[in-house]
Amino acid sequence: MLATVMHGPGDVRFEQIDDPKLLKPTDAIIQLSATCICGSDLWPYRGLQPQDEPAQMGHEYCGVVIEVGSEVRNVKPGQFVVGSFCLSDNTCPHCEFGFQSSCEQVEFMTGAQAPYARVPLADGTLVATSEMPDLELIPHMLAVSDVLGTGWYAAVAAQVREGGTAVVVGDGAVGLMGVLAAKELGAARIIAMSRHESRQKLALEFGATDIVEARGEEGIESVKELTKGIGAESVLECVGMEQSMQQAIGVCRPGGTIxxxxxxxxxxxxxxxxxxxxxxxxxxxxxxxxxxxxLMDRVLKGTIKPGKVFDHVLPLDQVAEGYKAMDERRAIKTMLRVD
Amino acid sequence: MLATVMHGPGDVRFEQIDDPKLLKPTDAIIQLSATCICGSDLWPYRGLQPQDEPAQMGHEYCGVVIEVGSEVRNVKPGQFVVGSFCLSDNTCPHCEFGFQSSCEQVEFMTGAQAPYARVPLADGTLVATSEMPDLELIPHMLAVSDVLGTGWYAAVAAQVREGGTAVVVGDGAVGLMGVLAAKELGAARIIAMSRHESRQKLALEFGATDIVEARGEEGIESVKELTKGIGAESVLECVGMEQSMQQAIGVCRPGGTIxxxxxxxxxxxxxxxxxxxxxxxxxxxxxxxxxxxxLMDRVLKGTIKPGKVFDHVLPLDQVAEGYKAMDERRAIKTMLRVD
Incomplete structure (x- = not known):
């Protein structure tokens, strides 16, 4: 098949590789319904994360099961499934405690920017719908796999509660999903820190009640002013840099959660x-x-439309342009159609 | 009056100073029923915390109100009271959020190793009992003021829950109170990390179910073995050094709380x-x-006896010996009688 391989910084190719095969009896093979590019894919693309050899890219996925290993019990060929970028058995003590990303067998998904992909630990990782979802739901289902799931976790980890105040630091795709999550979890006040007009617009659409453009000390002061000098009880840090973390700490009230x-x-x-x-x-x-x-249930019911975060859609064979658009910040997040 | 003044490292004197006076209309003056020496008092005693001038010592206290300022409404002369080492108005947004130690007006108590002391922000800080407690309850009431309150907070911050597993790092007075708190909050398994026999004994008396003597990597492995390789969901770090913090992180399960x-x-x-x-x-x-x-209610009902943590009792005028005993680790915690 033709699939996405990163050969080095800035060098993404759509090229011939072997079709994925079942390697373990716990594997499944899926046909992708759609896939996308993650902000974290830009780390190696920008040369900020060393890479020894060409790597198949992609860890956000949804699609139809076409083959399963002999030990797979929970999903079967023909079913539509969504999985996480973290592969987990969902039975170990850490999974049972709700921390599947620390599963005793945890692996990280790869090779999903392709028409077909192998999903290890299929029983623990994949969740099937009872019916084939409408085509228009595919982008929203795809978003659940990582970008929404991650923004959602930011809100849950920040203990967003009904009627509370949340600040979202970072207006990338995950930050925008954090806004959506805070809204769904009932926050009454959602302050999005963003200085890009198109992202501000999306943040407001997802439920932000206030936008703060300033950063650093000035940004902290602005949030303090909006919260009567108190700060927010929940802060979602969706960037991972020193400045953004300091900002998160600065806008959080004593006893609040980041x-x-x-x-x-x-x-x-x-x-x-x-x-x-x-x-x-x-x-x-x-x-x-x-x-x-x-989250899949909320998408199926039409309660949330996280797929709106994809502001750039390309056919899979133009994946290189998709990376470029995100690298140059022309796109928030690129979805890749698998036709 | 004669009271405790630290003149420099190792130099604690019981000497003549002015009686405390009301300085603000929100102050109260109390007559101490008992007082004690805190582990944190040893930082300046050991020269590990710079001190510019002689300082009146003591921030753990309970006693009888003898005078109140014109704006004090909640306590009156003749009442028995306990207060925190953090003085707070108990009305600001941070206090209302349960974080009185971040009160907008927060001050730290001092001068309590004395027969009389001034308590600023009396209305917010002091809690009165409805009757004068029996003399035998005084040590337990005194413990509530800081050492139990702090151990209790460690357990609450660590999210100890009914039936859960807690590890307590540190077998000083605060760690031992952490054991008691974890027990009261319903932990089924309480692993105390301690290598001193007298402290192990007290930890078991307060509710520890297991003792781990080893420290560092070896200590972490021992806790892992006791928890089927999983680690504890709640960890109380009651020391504050690099090694103890690493130990706390090492024994905590993913998704657990320190x-x-x-x-x-x-x-x-x-x-x-x-x-x-x-x-x-x-x-x-x-x-x-x-x-x-x-906590005062639990003491009055006889449910808890935190005052057992005082393994050394001296009259106030022997306060210098009290510091020495704790510095040389002959005592876990010294109570000072005010006769």
């Missing part, structure tokens, strides 16, 4: 500073599997 | 390490005021 889902790059915390700031913190790779059934 | 109440000294966290470890963290000076009514 959920951080941007992989921290060059971020460290001083223990004594954290102690006297008195902020609760939880971060990590999102245990999307915990939320999949609920 | 409550840290030892003021961190030389502790820092790497953002990416914390991210992939996926541990929830909350620390800070304990908002003891939040727990005071409940």
């Amino acid at each position: 959920g951080y889902v941007g992989v921290p790059h060059g971020v460290s915390f001083d223990g004594q500073e954290m102690f006297f700031a008195q902020k609760r913190m939880l971060g990590g790779p999102a245990p999307v599997r915990r939320f999949l059934p609920d | 409550g840290y109440v030892g003021v961190p000294h030389g502790v820092s966290f790497d953002g990416q390490e914390m991210f992939f470890a996926q541990k929830r963290m909350l620390g800070g000076p304990a908002p003891v005021r939040r727990f005071l009514p409940d």
